[in-house]
Amino acid sequence: MDASVAEQQRILASDWGGGKSPFGTDWPKFMMWIFIISDALTFAAMLIAYGFMRSISPSWPVQTHVFNMVLITFMTFDLISSSAVMAMAVGAARAGDAKAAVKYLALTILGGAIFLGCQVYEWAHFIEHGARLYHNPWGVPQFAASFFVITGFHGFHVFSGLTILAIVAIRAAMGKYSATSVENAGLYWHFVDVVWVFVFAFFYLL
Amino acid sequence: MSNDHAHATSNKQYFTTWCWLLLMTLFALGIGYVPMPEGLKAVLLVCTTLAKIVLIGSIFMHLKFEKMNLVMLTFSPLILAAIMYFFTRGETRMHDDSHQLINHQGEHIPTEAEGAEAAEGAHAK
Numbered sequence A: 001m002d003a004s005v006a007e008q009q010r011i012l013a014s015d016w017g018g019g020k021s022p023f024g025t026d027w028p029k030f031m032m033w034i035f036i037i038s039d040a041l042t043f044a045a046m047l048i049a050y051g052f053m054r055s056i057s058p059s060w061p062v063q064t065h066v067f068n069m070v071l072i073t074f075m076t077f078d079l080i081s082s083s084a085v086m087a088m089a090v091g092a093a094r095a096g097d098a099k100a101a102v103k104y105l106a107l108t109i110l111g112g113a114i115f116l117g118c119q120v121y122e123w124a125h126f127i128e129h130g131a132r133l134y135h136n137p138w139g140v141p142q143f144a145a146s147f148f149v150i151t152g153f154h155g156f157h158v159f160s161g162l163t164i165l166a167i168v169a170i171r172a173a174m175g176k177y178s179a180t181s182v183e184n185a186g187l188y189w190h191f192v193d194v195v196w197v198f199v200f201a202f203f204y205l206l
Numbered sequence B: 001m002s003n004d005h006a007h008a009t010s011n012k013q014y015f016t017t018w019c020w021l022l023l024m025t026l027f028a029l030g031i032g033y034v035p036m037p038e039g040l041k042a043v044l045l046v047c048t049t050l051a052k053i054v055l056i057g058s059i060f061m062h063l064k065f066e067k068m069n070l071v072m073l074t075f076s077p078l079i080l081a082a083i084m085y086f087f088t089r090g091e092t093r094m095h096d097d098s099h100q101l102i103n104h105q106g107e108h109i110p111t112e113a114e115g116a117e118a119a120e121g122a123h124a125k
Helices: A002-013 A027-056 A069-094 A098-128 A141-173 A179-205 B002-033 B038-060 B068-074 B076-089 B112-124
Strands: A059-061 B100-102
Touching (some): A069 A098, A069 A179, A069 B002, A179 B002, B002 B038, B068 B076
C-alpha cells in the first residue's frame, strides 16, 4: 500500500502528473511546434515519394546539368541568412527592444522576398525550356512534376511566412506585439529554412 | 546596457552558426559535383543535411533550451521518413544497372563502368 502511494506521488511529481505543461512551453508555442511537425510529415512524404519515383524510373536527368546551380546556391545562402537574422529578431523581441526587432524582421522579409523572386525566375526559366506538369523535353514526366510540386509547395510556405512576418513586423512597429508572437513566427520561418535544406540536398544535389 | 550585452552575445552565436551553415552548404555542393559512387554521395549528403538541421534546430529554433520531451517530439518526422524509406526500398531500382542518367538534352550519360568499357574497346581497336 505504501509502495503504491509512493508510486502515485512519484507520478504526480513528474512532468506528466498534471497541472503543468510536460513540454515546458505555453500553448501558442506548443501548437506552432505541433503544426511544424505535421507539416514536416507532409514534406517528408513528398521527398520519399520523389525518391521512390526517381528510383523506379528507367532514366533520370542529372540535376546539376539541368538547373542553374549558382542561382540555387545563392537561394540557399539567402534563406540561411534570413533565418539567422530572424533568430536575431527573436532575441531582440525577447529583450524588449522593439526597434531592433522591427529592423531584423524587415531584413528577414527582404531575404524571403529575394528568395521568392529567384524561385519565380527559376520557374519561368524552366517553363520557357518546355517543362510542364505532365511532360518535359527530358522525356521523364515525373522529373518536372516533382520539381513543380515540391518547390511550389515550399514556395507557398515562403509566401505564407512572408505574410505572417509582415503582420508581426507591422504590429511590432505599432508597439502591439509580444515576444511569443515574434518567436512563433520565427519558428515557422526556421522550419521553411529546414525544409529547403532537405530540398537542396535531395532534389538538387543527390 | 545588459540587454545590449545579451544581444551581442547571442548575435555572435547566431553569426557563428550562420558561418557553419554556409560552410556545410558549400561542402554539400562539392559533394554534388565530385564524381563518386551514388551510395557514398547519398550517405555524405544525408550526414551533412542532418548536421545542418541539428544546428538550425538547436541554435536558431532554441531547441537546446527546451525540455527533452519537446525535443523528442520533433524527431518523429525523421523516424517516420526513415520507416517510409525502408518500407519502399525493396521496390526501387537502386541496384539496377540498367538505370540511366540523361543530360539536359536528353542524351544518355555513360556510367563509370560503361565509360571504362568504351575506353577498353577503343584501346583494343
